[in-house]
Amino acid sequence: MREIEYEKIAEAVEGLTSACVRLTPSAEAALRRAAECESCPAAKYALETLLVNAALAKRESLPVCQDTGMACVFVKLGQDVRIVGGLLTDAINEGVRRGYARRGFRASVLDPITRVNTGDNTPAIVHIELVEGDKLQLAFLPKGFGSENMSKLYMLPPSAGLEGVMDAVTDAVKAAGANPCPPIIVGVGIGGTAERAMLTAKEQLLRDVGEPSKDETLAKMERELLERINALGIGAQGFGGGNTALAVHIGKHPTHIASLPVAVNIQCNAARLERTVL
Amino acid sequence: MTEKILRLPCKSEDIATLEAGDHVLICGKLYTGRDAAHKRIAASLANGEVSPIPLEGQGIYYVGPCKKDGKIVSAGPTTSYRMDKYAPALYEAGVLVTVGKGDRSEEVYEAIKRRGGAYLAAIGGAGAIYAQAIKSASVVAYEDLGTEAAHLFEVENFPAIVAIDSRGNSIFKR
Numbered sequence: 001m002r003e004i005e006y007e008k009i010a011e012a013v014e015g016l017t018s019a020c021v022r023l024t025p026s027a028e029a030a031l032r033r034a035a036e037c038e039s040c041p042a043a044k045y046a047l048e049t050l051l052v053n054a055a056l057a058k059r060e061s062l063p064v065c066q067d068t069g070m071a072c073v074f075v076k077l078g079q080d081v082r083i084v085g086g087l088l089t090d091a092i093n094e095g096v097r098r099g100y101a102r103r104g105f106r107a108s109v110l111d112p113i114t115r116v117n118t119g120d121n122t123p124a125i126v127h128i129e130l131v132e133g134d135k136l137q138l139a140f141l142p143k144g145f146g147s148e149n150m151s152k153l154y155m156l157p158p159s160a161g162l163e164g165v166m167d168a169v170t171d172a173v174k175a176a177g178a179n180p181c182p183p184i185i186v187g188v189g190i191g192g193t194a195e196r197a198m199l200t201a202k203e204q205l206l207r208d209v210g211e212p213s214k215d216e217t218l219a220k221m222e223r224e225l226l227e228r229i230n231a232l233g234i235g236a237q238g239f240g241g242g243n244t245a246l247a248v249h250i251g252k253h254p255t256h257i258a259s260l261p262v263a264v265n266i267q268c269n270a271a272r273l274e275r276t277v278l
Numbered sequence: 279m280t281e282k283i284l285r286l287p288c289k290s291e292d293i294a295t296l297e298a299g300d301h302v303l304i305c306g307k308l309y310t311g312r313d314a315a316h317k318r319i320a321a322s323l324a325n326g327e328v329s330p331i332p333l334e335g336q337g338i339y340y341v342g343p344c345k346k347d348g349k350i351v352s353a354g355p356t357t358s359y360r361m362d363k364y365a366p367a368l369y370e371a372g373v374l375v376t377v378g379k380g381d382r383s384e385e386v387y388e389a390i391k392r393r394g395g396a397y398l399a400a401i402g403g404a405g406a407i408y409a410q411a412i413k414s415a416s417v418v419a420y421e422d423l424g425t426e427a428a429h430l431f432e433v434e435n436f437p438a439i440v441a442i443d444s445r446g447n448s449i450f451k452r
Contacts, residue, residue, distance in 0.1 A: 053403070053406050115314060238381060
């Protein structure tokens with residue numbers, strides 16, 4: 001058994017919160033390609049503004065977006081690891097608390113009933129998967145809620161088929177319109193149960209922007225959906241043009257004979273993500 | 279790209295010359311309010327009380343800023359449709375300009391036309407840029423709401439696009 005200290009995990013997560021001051025390299029590259037090919041003037045202005053903003057934020061260590069998100073932390077915990085000195089989830093929350101306070105990131109988390117802010121952006125949303133080995137892998141995704149609010153879950157009948165899946169995803173993006181800060185990255189989860197489908201959709205946001213699925217059928221659906229979505233004409237910020245989405249990422253999970261679940265989870269243009277391994 | 283200067287607070291005449299798609303640079307005062315502050319202001323107005331922030335001729339920016347050591351470090355727009363429920367009452371009470379991102383409801387379009395106001399769009403995801411245009415910031419009401427408190431921003435050359443003009447013309451595909 002390899003031991004990992006609570007404090008080491010808290011420190012690592014505190015470091016990961018710096019994700020909020022920069023776009024991922026693949027997201028920035030995708031925005032640049034979009035700006036270069038955009039012909040609608042207002043949309044081109046929006047895309048160029050986002051690139052200038054990303055450069056400024058990185059240079060001055062400023063939050064790319066004031067919505068520094070709800071802290072989503074994806075953990076892959078080797079089953080030969082023992083956490084000592086406290087609970088894993090507590091350590092993650094401690095890291096979020098320190099990182100957000102120290103860097104002036106926004107406290108955006110509150111009680112849904114009283115609407116009273118917790119004041120330190122905790123609790124984080126923590127997903128833990130047990131894997132082989134003696135390492136602790138952490139992925140930190142600060143998720144803005146302009147885009148999260150546009151999430152959709154469809155429990156389609158099997159008769160809907162792949163065409164039904166494509167229609168559902170297109171409908172979700174169309175309904176979202178300008179709200180999720182396009183150009184977006186569309187995470188899609190097909191199959192599983194209701195909650196598994198949504199988690200699969202969100203996990204697709206951890207991929208490099210535009211990295212195709214290794215599954216040939218899914219990769220083809222990703223390409224076709226991107227084309228369909230970019231033909232909608234919503235465009236960057238809803239200003240029109242051909243860049244509503246930068247990428248569509250699809251994942252799948254076996255499901256029940258009675259269903260064809262489709263979950264859509266959208267990432268805004270401020271795609272921020274950091275990882276580390278302990 | 280030519281930009282028009284918009285000084286806030288202002289009068290309807292100043293807004294009448296703006297057209298959907300125009301680029302403007304806002305100078306002067308911008309009050310902030312998002313979900314929670316709007317709920318409180320709307321409740322005050324409904325109860326016949328005075329709003330704790332001035333409304334006549336003013337601009338309201340939908341934002342919950344990031345602050346570090348008292349300084350605004352990121353302050354881009356939040357999604358405006360969540361304020362649509364409250365916006366008609368605020369335009370009615372004197373507000374001339376709102377600033378946010380995303381399209382508005384039919385009711386807001388009508389309220390803007392009745393008032394001779396406007397709705398301006400800032401670029402969502404560009405919070406660091408907008409922070410540069412904020413020269414000073416103070417909390418004027420609802421301090422308990424943290425980032426959702428009503429702030430007063432003194433801004434200089436804050437860039438925005440006229441998304442809905444006083445005639446109801448829109449930059450969004452409808």
